Amino acid sequence: MTTLLIRGAQLPDGTRTDLLIDGGVVAERGDGLTKLGATIVDADGLVALPGLVDLHTHLREPGFEASETVLTGTRAAAAGGFTAVHAMANTSPVQDTAGVVEQVASLGAQHGYATVRPVGAVTVGLAGERLSEIGAMARSRAAVRVFSDDGKCVADALLMRRALEYVATFDGVIAQHAQEPRLTEGAQMNEGALSSELGLAGWPAVAEEAIIARDVLLADAVGARLHICHLSTAGSVEVVRWAKARGIRVTAEVTPHHLLLTEQLVADASDPYLPRYDARFKVNPPLRRDEDVHALRAALADGTIDIVATDHAPHPVETKECAWQEASFGMVGLESALSVVQAAMVDTGLLEWSDVARVLSRVPAEIGRLEGYDAPFEPGSPAHLTLVDPAARSVFGPGSLRGKGVNSPYFGRELPGRVIATIHAGVPTVLEGVLRAEEEVSHG
Amino acid sequence: MRHLLTTETLTRADALAILDVAEDMAEVATRAVPKLPTLRGRTVANVFFEDSTRTRLSFETAAKRLSADVVTFSAKGSSVSKGESLKDTTQTLAAMGVDAMVLRHSASGAAEVLAASDWIDAAVVNAGDGTHQHPTQALLDAFTLRKSLHGDASRGRDLDGVRVTIVGDVLHSRVARSNVWLLATLGAHVHLVGPRTLLPVGVETWPVTTGTDLDEAIAARPDAVMMLRVQQERMHAAYFPHEREYSNVWGLGDDRLDRLPADTIVMHPGPMNRGLEISARAADSPRSVILDQVANGVSIRMAVLYLVLSGSDPREAAA
Numbered sequence: 178m179t180t181l182l183i184r185g186a187q188l189p190d191g192t193r194t195d196l197l198i199d200g201g202v203v204a205e206r207g208d209g210l211t212k213l214g215a216t217i218v219d220a221d222g223l224v225a226l227p228g229l230v231d232l233h234t235h236l237r238e239p240g241f242e243a244s245e246t247v248l249t250g251t252r253a254a255a256a257g258g259f260t261a262v263h264a265m266a267n268t269s270p271v272q273d274t275a276g277v278v279e280q281v282a283s284l285g286a287q288h289g290y291a292t293v294r295p296v297g298a299v300t301v302g303l304a305g306e307r308l309s310e311i312g313a314m315a316r317s318r319a320a321v322r323v324f325s326d327d328g329k330c331v332a333d334a335l336l337m338r339r340a341l342e343y344v345a346t347f348d349g350v351i352a353q354h355a356q357e358p359r360l361t362e363g364a365q366m367n368e369g370a371l372s373s374e375l376g377l378a379g380w381p382a383v384a385e386e387a388i389i390a391r392d393v394l395l396a397d398a399v400g401a402r403l404h405i406c407h408l409s410t411a412g413s414v415e416v417v418r419w420a421k422a423r424g425i426r427v428t429a430e431v432t433p434h435h436l437l438l439t440e441q442l443v444a445d446a447s448d449p450y451l452p453r454y455d456a457r458f459k460v461n462p463p464l465r466r467d468e469d470v471h472a473l474r475a476a477l478a479d480g481t482i483d484i485v486a487t488d489h490a491p492h493p494v495e496t497k498e499c500a501w502q503e504a505s506f507g508m509v510g511l512e513s514a515l516s517v518v519q520a521a522m523v524d525t526g527l528l529e530w531s532d533v534a535r536v537l538s539r540v541p542a543e544i545g546r547l548e549g550y551d552a553p554f555e556p557g558s559p560a561h562l563t564l565v566d567p568a569a570r571s572v573f574g575p576g577s578l579r580g581k582g583v584n585s586p587y588f589g590r591e592l593p594g595r596v597i598a599t600i601h602a603g604v605p606t607v608l609e610g611v612l613r614a615e616e617e618v619s620h621g
Numbered sequence: 622m623r624h625l626l627t628t629e630t631l632t633r634a635d636a637l638a639i640l641d642v643a644e645d646m647a648e649v650a651t652r653a654v655p656k657l658p659t660l661r662g663r664t665v666a667n668v669f670f671e672d673s674t675r676t677r678l679s680f681e682t683a684a685k686r687l688s689a690d691v692v693t694f695s696a697k698g699s700s701v702s703k704g705e706s707l708k709d710t711t712q713t714l715a716a717m718g719v720d721a722m723v724l725r726h727s728a729s730g731a732a733e734v735l736a737a738s739d740w741i742d743a744a745v746v747n748a749g750d751g752t753h754q755h756p757t758q759a760l761l762d763a764f765t766l767r768k769s770l771h772g773d774a775s776r777g778r779d780l781d782g783v784r785v786t787i788v789g790d791v792l793h794s795r796v797a798r799s800n801v802w803l804l805a806t807l808g809a810h811v812h813l814v815g816p817r818t819l820l821p822v823g824v825e826t827w828p829v830t831t832g833t834d835l836d837e838a839i840a841a842r843p844d845a846v847m848m849l850r851v852q853q854e855r856m857h858a859a860y861f862p863h864e865r866e867y868s869n870v871w872g873l874g875d876d877r878l879d880r881l882p883a884d885t886i887v888m889h890p891g892p893m894n895r896g897l898e899i900s901a902r903a904a905d906s907p908r909s910v911i912l913d914q915v916a917n918g919v920s921i922r923m924a925v926l927y928l929v930l931s932g933s934d935p936r937e938a939a940a
Contacts, residue, residue, distance in 0.1 A: 365729075370823025374629070376729035376753030376798060379822055452737030454730030498738075499706055500728030502751065 179604060182212050186220035186564060188554055189227075189531040196225065198560040201603035206556055218608070220564050223597055224530050227538040227553030228260025228561025229515065232323065232352070232430060232545055233406060233486035235507070236262070236293070238284065239277070240269025245491040245581045247281060248615070250511070251290035253489065253580030255606035255618075257511040258563035258596040262291050262489075263545055266298040267328045273298035273309035275317035282319040289618040290606050294545055297321040299340050299351060303329050308340060315347035322546040325352035327406055328461070330388060332358050337392060341401035348546060350428075352404040353392055355413070356462065360384035365502055367440045367463045375444055375453065377501060380463045382410040389413050393420035393427050402426040404544055407488050409435050409462040411472035418481045428544050430486040431473050433510055433517035438586060440464045443501075456497040456504030457586050460490075477536060478527040484541045487514045491582025509582040513573060515565060516592035523567070524593055530567075560603040569595035579612055622928045624736045624745040627754045628803035633779065636806055640764050641776050642924035643917070649686060650920065660689035663930055666719040667693045668711065669748075670726045675891060676748050676755075679915070680723045683922035689930075692719070707731060708740050715741040721930055722746070729753035744929035752793045758890055759799035761921040763807055765914050766845055769886050781808035786838045788871055789849030789898055790819045790860075796890045797849060801827055814838045815849075815871060818860040835871050839880050846881065847888040848873050848899045868897050878903040886910045 181198040188194060195210040196203055231254065237245035245253075247264070254262045264281055266272035272281060278295035285293020297314040301307045303326045314321040324344050331337045331353060340351050361384045366372050368379025389405055393416065396403035408414065408429050420427045442464060444453040458464060476482040490507025497504050510517075518537065522528040528536070534553070542550035549559040571577075573587040599607040606618050622635070649655050665684040667677050677693065684691045694714060711722060721744040724732045729751030736745040749755040766783060767775045785804055791797040791813050804811050805828035813820060813831045824831055832838055839846070851867060861867045868874065873887065878900065881887075887899075887909045895901045904911060 368822050370826040373792075373821030373823045374798070374827075376751050376795060378752075381822075452733065454734050456734075495706065495708075498708055500726060500731040500734050500750075502728035502730075503707075 180212060180215040181218055181600065181605065182210060182215040183218045183220045183225065183564070186223055186225035188225050189534040196554065198600060198603050201560055203554055203556050203558050203560050206554060218564070218598055222568065223564045223566050225554070226258065226530065226563045226565060227534050227550060228563055228599070228601060229258045229537045230261040230541040230545070230547060230550060231259050231487050231489070231511065232263045232484060232541040233327070234262040234264055234489045234511065235267065235491065236264040236281070237491060238268065238281065243493050247284040247293060248288045248290070249581045250489070250491070251285060251288055251293060252612060253509070253511040253578065255290040255599045255601065256579040256596065256612050257513070258515050258565060258599050259511060260291050260561040260563070260599065260601040261294060261542070261547055263294045263296050263323055265327045266296050266325060267303060271298050271302050272296065273301050275310065275313040275319070278314050278319040278321050279317050287620055288615070289601065289604060289620045291601055292547070294323070294547060295319050295321055296327070296352065297324045299324045299326045299331050300336065305329060305331060305333060305336065308336070308343060311343055311349065312347060315349055322347070322349045323352050323404070323544070324349055325354065325406065327352065327354045330354050330356040330358060334391060334395070338395050338399060341396055341403060342399045345401040350402050350404045350544060352406050353388065354406050355385045355388035355392070357384040357387050360387070366443055366459070367465045369440070369466065371440055371444060382412050382465070385410055385462060386412040386416055389416045393417070393425050396427060397423065397425045402428070405429040407432050407435065407462055407486070408473065408482060409465050409469065411469045414472050414476040414481055418476070421481060428483040429481070430484045431477055431482045432488045433485060433514045433521070434460065434508055434586060435465065435473055436470065436477070436485070436521040437517050438464050439467050439470055442586070454501040456499065456501055457508070457584055459501060459504050459506055460508050461506035474521060474525070474527055477522065484536045484544065485514065485518055486541065487511050491580055492584050494583065497584050507584065509578060509580060509585050511580065512578050513585060513587050513592065515596060516573070516594045517587070519567060519594040520592055560600050562600050563596060564598040566595045566597050567593065569593070571595065625756055625925050625929060626732050626736055626745065626747045628756045628759050628799045628806070631756070631803060631806060633806050636760070636763070636803060637777065637779060639760055639921070639924050639928065640767060642927060643760070643764055643920040644776050646923035646927070647917070647920040649923070650916070656686050656688060658688045659927055660684070660687040660930055663720045664690045664692060664718060665721045665723060665926060666714045667691065667723045668714065668725070669694065670696045670707070670731070671749070672696070673725055673749065676725060679918045680748060680922050682919050684926055686919070687923055687926060689926065692717070707735060708738070711735060711741050715743055719743050721926060723748045725749045727751055746925055746929060749795055751795065753795055754799045755795040756799050756803070757918065757921050757925055758796050759803040760925070761914055761918040762800055762847070762888060763803055764917045764921055765888065765910050768913070768917070769910055770844070779807045780804060783809040783845070784812065784843045785809050785845045785847060786812045786814060786843040787847045787849065788814045788835060788838070788873070790851055790855060791815055791824070791849070792819045792821050793852065793855065794849050800847070801829055805829070812838055812841070812843065816861055835877065839877055842882045843885055845886045845888055846873065850890065850892065851894055851898050864897055872898050872900070873903045874900045875902050878906060881908070888914060891915065
């Protein structure tokens, strides 16, 4: 086990301290710590965050290893400051049995870059017809607590009701991909004047809001908890705000890209010479209007939206090098998430670093029932932490990525912040800003 | 002109230049040998990922009248059905030596994606992309309008103050979109009429007026009425109850035809559903310019191919 002595880090609450990492835990915390043989990490000017936890990651293994694997996806996660990711269920075979989720979790444990928490499918094969083996997955070695058909909405109201009730048995949560399927048949981008001009089938805000409204009422009726994936509209924020005021147990996430980017990127009207229909900006749910971005930021700041989750969705190059309608939905996001949150929320004065720790670590861990994230930096706690240099600025490019996917919407954009170190269970996965080699991180 | 992709960014001067070159091209058609040597040795590829016999034949005729060689790629029975992509198909054609690609594709924006890519060097002419644009159709419509108003004195004229009513499925129509921007740029007043279900969200931001009442639109005495085709797949998708109701409310039937002012022309991009959006008598009436549109399509496509392949500024070419 590595022994690390972090000198002069600024904790999220603003205090400055040394941290001794030994035996996989925070061994000591205080000023002027020394330890013979420890690797010294000079954290002067760096902010120490608890290890980031992503509740929404697509690792693509098993089945779509051309896009990403557990290894490459967790390397991307580590590079972005994450120490735990929740791997979505739309693999092949689908993560709808104990066997598949155990395999995914064990691959993560073996590689060591991040804790991999598989998300179980709500329905068999994501087909929206029958409940999958939720109990078996919950009781498996993977101890699944988050269940989602992400990519597809659990559209059937009765099935959704039953799923909410059933997962409550295992202290689980349904993470709903809120997309009314009939209202979004063939939908390509946010519905509005721009989609109409571009001749792309519109994706109305109501298709998301109607499902959220239905599901918070269902959750209320059966007394279960509900999580809403990737909120993208101002109207969705209003529904969740109403539900929380009523005491309904709902949590909500927003992606970094919905906090920063708008539909205008599909056709930058300010620059007629910029190519339109660039499929890097094609994502589900779609990029929305400027008003939506501001509503989402405000909701994250006031707690209506609980967490930020990446929806890291790697795709092979050829699925984006084509006409918009033929392109895949999705963007990679693990490597850029923290920088985008800093740009959209911290540098704008909407969030403090202590809030970032909350929305990117403590609360996502709580929602996912992931242990070890409740008291970061306390002696005895597992050593999951991230050191970030908030003063750094760089232009994001393909070289900033560590996974297989290069479908990032941020290329060419200057972003703040840089992950200097990521420590997962006491093992540095990133040190001095460099992702460490597999053999230095692997558990076996 | 490097490519022709959309009418949205076409300036009035550029559009007029294309129309004026097309006037010259139209004269060629009246000669004993309706052919120019202009594009001899150049190759035009018709790249049709979506079927459209009429548009393909029109471009083919235009290219041949300019003495270009024409190759045709048609998705049916080709490797597209095996999943060949826009990139691979166009690169393959480019490798065979193609100077211009006339692209028809079911995906909106396909021509712009191709033109912006570094896959090929050839000029790209958009022959219809999804529900987005069909710029040569709008140009031939503008040409037809101008000709019907000004006859032989059309050169250099714009469409200032001309009132055009476009009726039907605007939501899915690339013809409507192309015309809205081009006709507005040329100074025409465009009025869109159709059921609310077939008018796009956000249409109030377009440079048009809109309405749902065709009789009201006819009473306003437009200079031209352009009827849009109702696609088969819309019939059972809850856009309207059934064909008869559509025809009764938004079709150009005999009764409405008789109420049109004497000099109002009737246009249709074809192919028509006779008896649905347009009655047989309306389609065949003296005020119908539907076949003129087809003839003018060849002149416009000759002009466009000439301009993208000669690589010159259309204003110079017209001068």
